[in-house]
Amino acid sequence: xxxxxxxxxxxxxxxxxxxxxxxxxxxxxxxxxxxxxxxxxxxxxxxxxxxxxxxxxxxxxxxxxxxxxxxxxxxxxxxxxxxxxxxxxxxxxxxxxxxxxxxxxxxxxxxxxxxxxxxxxxxxxxxxxxxxxxxxxxxxxxxxxxxxxxxxxxxxxxxxxxxxxxxxxxxxxxxxxxxxxxxxxxxxxxxxxxxxxxxxxxxxxxxxxxxxxxxxxxxxxxxxxxxxxxxxxxxxxxxxxxxxxxx
Numbered sequence: 001x002x003x004x005x006x007x008x009x010x011x012x013x014x015x016x017x018x019x020x021x022x023x024x025x026x027x028x029x030x031x032x033x034x035x036x037x038x039x040x041x042x043x044x045x046x047x048x049x050x051x052x053x054x055x056x057x058x059x060x061x062x063x064x065x066x067x068x069x070x071x072x073x074x075x076x077x078x079x080x081x082x083x084x085x086x087x088x089x090x091x092x093x094x095x096x097x098x099x100x101x102x103x104x105x106x107x108x109x110x111x112x113x114x115x116x117x118x119x120x121x122x123x124x125x126x127x128x129x130x131x132x133x134x135x136x137x138x139x140x141x142x143x144x145x146x147x148x149x150x151x152x153x154x155x156x157x158x159x160x161x162x163x164x165x166x167x168x169x170x171x172x173x174x175x176x177x178x179x180x181x182x183x184x185x186x187x188x189x190x191x192x193x194x195x196x197x198x199x200x201x202x203x204x205x206x207x208x209x210x211x212x213x214x215x216x217x218x219x220x221x222x223x224x225x226x227x228x229x230x231x232x233x234x235x236x237x238x239x240x241x242x243x244x245x246x247x
Contacts, residue, residue, distance in 0.1 A: 017082040017083060018082065018083045019055055019082065019083075020052065020055075020058070020059050020078070020080070020081075020082075020083070021052050021053045021054055021055040022053075022055075022083075023083040024049075024052055024053055024059075024067070025053045027067075027071050028053075031070075031071065035049045035050055035053065038070065041066075041070050042063070042066035042067065042070060043066065043115075044063065044066070048063075059078050059079060060114075061075070061079065061114045061116070062113075062114040062115040062116070063078070063115070064076070064077075064078035064079050064116070065111075065114055065115045065116030065117070065175060066115045068116070068175040068176065068177075069118075069173060069175055069206075072176060072204070073176065073240065074175060074176050074177035074239075074240040075116050075175055075177065076177065077240070100235075100236045100237060100238045101235065101236060102130055102233055102234070102235050102236075103130070103233075103234045103235070103236060104129060104130045105127045105128065105129055105130065105132075108127065108132055108234060109124065109127070111178075111234070116175060116178075117172075117173060117174055117175065117178055117234060118171065118172065118173030118174075118206075119132065119170055119171075119172060119173075119232075120170060120171050121169070121170060122170075123135075126228070128231065130233060131183070131231045131232055131233045131234075132231075132232050132234075133185065133228040133229075133230070133231055133232075134168040134169075134170050134209065134228070134229060134230045134231070134232050135168060135169045135170065135225075135226040135227060135228055135229055136150075136166055136168070136169060136223060136224070136225055136226060136227045136229045137166060137167045137168060137169045137208070137225065138150055138151040138169070138225040139151075139166070139167075140156050140164040140165065140166045140213075140223060141164060141165045141166065142162075142164055143162070143163055143164070148164075150223060150224065150225055151225055155222045155223055155224045156222065156223040157220045157221075157222050157223075158193065158213060158215045158220065158221045158222070158223055159215060159220050160192075160215050160216075160217060160218055160219065160220065161215065161216075162214075162215055163212055163213060163214040163215070164212070164213050164223070165210065165211070165212050165213075166210075166211060166212075166213060166223075166229075167208040167209060167210050167211075168208050168209045168211075168229065168230065169208075169225070169226055170208065170209075171206075171207060171208050172201060172205060172206070172207065172208070172209065172232070173205070173206045174201060174202075174203055174204060174205050174206075174234075175203070175204070176203045176204050176240045176241065177203065177236065177237045177239065177240050178203060178234060178235065178236055178237060179200060179201060179202060179203050179234075179235050179237060180200065180201030180205070180232050180233065180234055180235070181199065181200055181201075181232070181233040181234075181235060182197055182198065182199055182200070182201065182209070182230050182231070182232060182233075183230065183231040183232075183233065184230070184231065185228050185229060185230060185231060187228070188213075188229070191217055191219070191221055192215065192216045192217020192218065192219075192221075193213060193214070193215050193216070193217065193221050194213070194214045194215075194216050195211055195212070195213055195229060195230060196211060196212040196213075196214070197209060197210070197211035197212070197230060201232075203237065203240070203241055209230065211229070211230065213229075
């Protein structure tokens with residue numbers, strides 16, 4: 001189905017359905033927002049929001065991802081041709097089924113470019129065939145609770161038997177129909193450094209990932225900002241899970 005056809009008004013015989021623009025207007029009212037607030041939240045111009053609301057502009061895949069994060073509905077939901085109204089999260093009956101499964105490298109690039117998922121900063125060199133490496137931020141926290149800056153070439157020498165907690169440099173945002181899976185970086189394991197983190201990022205997650213590093217090896221290990229620290233796989237779900245999003 002073309003983008004143009006999604007933007008056309010629904011036929012009169014389709015009683016009770018709303019056009020995408022009319023439904024967005026209703027959603028804005030439901031959330032207690034105005035077009036200016038939607039513009040700021042999605043990073044598009046107020047004129048674009050106004051054009052969509054008034055049926056002069058279609059909802060693109062990129063805008064669908066942004067609206068999905070704003071409203072708590074999936075990106076494919078916003079690509080429907082018509083809607084049954086507020087409170088009904090089902091897409092139109094003839095909406096195409098989403099493609100599900102693990103995203104490969106070019107799909108990750110496209111999803112980030114379209115605004116469907118957020119990975120910031122996004123470094124293409126960190127892409128693997130079906131994952132992207134996440135990197136270490138510029139501070140770590142020792143077991144005693146001391147925050148240590150490792151920027152400007154200082155690094156941090158993780159001694160055998162020592163552990164620190166840290167976060168990723170990247171901030172991750174997932175819509176409600178995507179989840180993330182976290183894996184280890186082989187370089188760490190080969191040197192006896194164990195990274196401990198949640199194995200899954202739930203749909204709707206927004207933020208940086210927290211983890212713990214423990215040196216189980218026999219040699220000190222130097223931690224540096226932006227060193228690869230975890231591998232992120234991104235999985236497209238077949239539908240939006242029931243219940244509230246994880247934040």
